[in-house]
Amino acid sequence: AQSVAQPEDQVNVAEGNPLTVKCTYSVSGNPYLFWYVQYPNRGLQFLLKYITGDNLVKGSYGFEAEFNKSQTSFHLKKPSALVSDSALYFCAVRDRGDSNYQLIWGAGTKLIIKP
Amino acid sequence: GAGVSQSPSNKVTEKGKDVELRCDPISGHTALYWYRQSLGQGLEFLIYFQGNSAPDKSGLPSDRFSAERTGGSVSTLTIQRTQQEDSAVYLCASSFPTRPAAEQYFGPGTRLTVT
Numbered sequence: 001a002q003s004v005a006q007p008e009d010q011v012n013v014a015e016g017n018p019l020t021v022k023c024t025y026s027v028s029g030n031p032y033l034f035w036y037v038q039y040p041n042r043g044l045q046f047l048l049k050y051i052t053g054d055n056l057v058k059g060s061y062g063f064e065a066e067f068n069k070s071q072t073s074f075h076l077k078k079p080s081a082l083v084s085d086s087a088l089y090f091c092a093v094r095d096r097g098d099s100n101y102q103l104i105w106g107a108g109t110k111l112i113i114k115p
Numbered sequence: 116g117a118g119v120s121q122s123p124s125n126k127v128t129e130k131g132k133d134v135e136l137r138c139d140p141i142s143g144h145t146a147l148y149w150y151r152q153s154l155g156q157g158l159e160f161l162i163y164f165q166g167n168s169a170p171d172k173s174g175l176p177s178d179r180f181s182a183e184r185t186g187g188s189v190s191t192l193t194i195q196r197t198q199q200e201d202s203a204v205y206l207c208a209s210s211f212p213t214r215p216a217a218e219q220y221f222g223p224g225t226r227l228t229v230t
Binding site: 032034042043045102106108 | 119146148155156157158160163165171206208210213216217218219220221222223224
């Protein structure tokens with residue numbers, strides 16, 4: 001069965017420090033992987049996705065994510081955190097061989113950036 | 116419009132009443148999804164429409180929930196005989212699913228409060 005795990009309910013980082021939000025996945029085939037962000041009282045926004053090719057994917061707002069096939073991970077990273085990055089982050093996966101176009105969603109990680 | 120729109124943005128209803136939530140997807144998007152999100156929590160898949168195919172209703176929590184999509188565009192989620200546990204934010208998303216790794220675009224949500 002397909003699944004996504006975000007092992008941390010909450011991540012606390014000081015402003016200016018690097019941040020990592022973890023995501024691991026399980027699919028039977030090769031994945032498409034996504035990160036979304038939800039700012040307080042707003043809908044979800046697409047951040048970035050991995051399709052194929054370079055394992056390091058760059059997205060909006062200075063975020064990037066690294067696809068690691070052997071570890072089945074797709075951790076979200078940013079070199080220097082901003083207070084405005086505080087939000088709820090969701091990882092999602094889809095098996096590219098699956099005719100069902102739905103995404104499997106992680107439970108979300110609350111990122112808190114302290115000044 | 117440029118994005119996914121949902122109405123109303125907020126709905127307060129009494130227990131036992133019926134409610135209708137509306138979603139206008141991005142023009143041309145053939146796939147439409149409904150999710151439910153409890154306060155600060157993850158996404159709960161409800162239902163998925165793709166073109167003229169039969170919808171995937173596997174996520175609907177009870178027979179009080181139903182949804183329709185007219186003309187392949189606007190969708191309405193109906194909750195009959197609302198219960199307090201139905202209180203949540205209901206999110207709608209649309210996408211071009213036949214594009215490789217098509218991301219979902221989300222509306223701002225409808226916050227439903229059942230008193």
